[in-house]
Amino acid sequence: MKSFKDNGESSVSKSGFKQEIGLFGGVSFLGGIMIGGGIFYLGSYVLMRTEFNMGLALICWGIGGIITCWEDFVLRKWAQ
């Protein structure tokens, strides 16, 4: 796996997939998957769980993002 060379130039990878997704495509793919209907109703569940403390609720949303980023780093860096 270490000998893998990035062939960013070619339009079809060795395995036969077309390489058509760029940076904006990657971000929108993630945005498309991650931002679902949840943004519109999960806030209510979070408020119920913090006993309607709004400050704590916002902190929890932040922690959720930090956990997600942290998991990403653990996964990606350790695979090296």
Add this chain to the structure above:
Amino acid sequence: MGAMIPKAGGMTLYLNTAYHPIFGFLNGFNSWVLSGSGSIAAGALALTGIFGLTGTTGKLIASLFVIVLTIYNLFGIKAGSTFQNIAMVAKMIPIIIIMVAAFTMGTESPDLSLTPSGGDISFGGMVSMIAFATLATLWAYEGWVNLNTITEEMKNPKRNLPLSLIIAIGSITLLYVLFNLAIYKVIPIDDIKELIGEEEYYLGTEVAMRLLGGVGGTIVIIGMVISQIGSTNGMIIAFPRTHYAMAVEGHFFKAFKKLHPKYRVPSTAIICQAVITIILLWLRDLDQLTSLVVFSNMLFNVLVIIAVPVLRKKMPDAERPYRVWGGLPTIYITIAIYFAMMINTLLEDPLTAFIGLIVPAIGVVVYFIFDRKIKAEARNGQTNCQ
């Protein structure tokens, strides 16, 4: 990880390195039967729920929706990814309208002090409250792992993969915090309590109604529909690529590694996923599906986190480009939190926990069946999944 190993689907190789190849397989198998297909089923049911369609009618429409999106994605990655771009832009419009309206017209000054309203609370009680509430937010952050699954279809994945992840997760976190703050700036906390008491959870719709009237409400509903279609479509694109990677590795149905000669998509894997999704959709309701997926993912998140100290022991000399914040104690605390949450599920919802545990157990048997097949070099053509 995906940038280093473009052939691996998601966490598979990471789990394989830390433990045994069977764990990577189980992750993929579990996604195939439960968490992946279950998430698509939940997405489809949530969409019909927006229109107030429940019961058999809702399930029929949801099944139809899965079938239509599946057919659409059989015609190449470009078609699917173009739709993602459109959906991404389209759903941001109502979110931004709500936020701009709330921050310019909102008259409430929300009380953001962290002291609990119910008087004194112990430090431990505070921590468990935060953990429990954060768990609810995690459903909104699900799905980032799937970017790894389209690595092979990315231009310059070494640069674009990590960059996409950082940009996306960072902006989404900020968006969620600001979106909720926007709600607090419009609806007083007592009204929020009342709305939630009446099981009216869509506070964003209420904000739009109050500031912009019926038109505002309609815009939000359109936004909800588009974002629901977008996230469901993204999953329908992503998961079959994992099944493809597993088939290429060997421990999965051979038919899944066939790409369509013209459209270059793993057609059989895509169709098979739709079948499982529709079966799950008829077996479980929306809330049952989401709790099942959350529990099921927790199981593998624990394995991933335990893998950190395992890999440290296994490869003590490996170069570490960064240090885990807080070191090993952070990891052990995280593991303890996950276990506490899983035991909580086991007590509160035993059936969900049982299904979540039995599927990986079946996966173990399936793995060894494929293993024997590979070792016996049996070349019996195609295996159909249905």
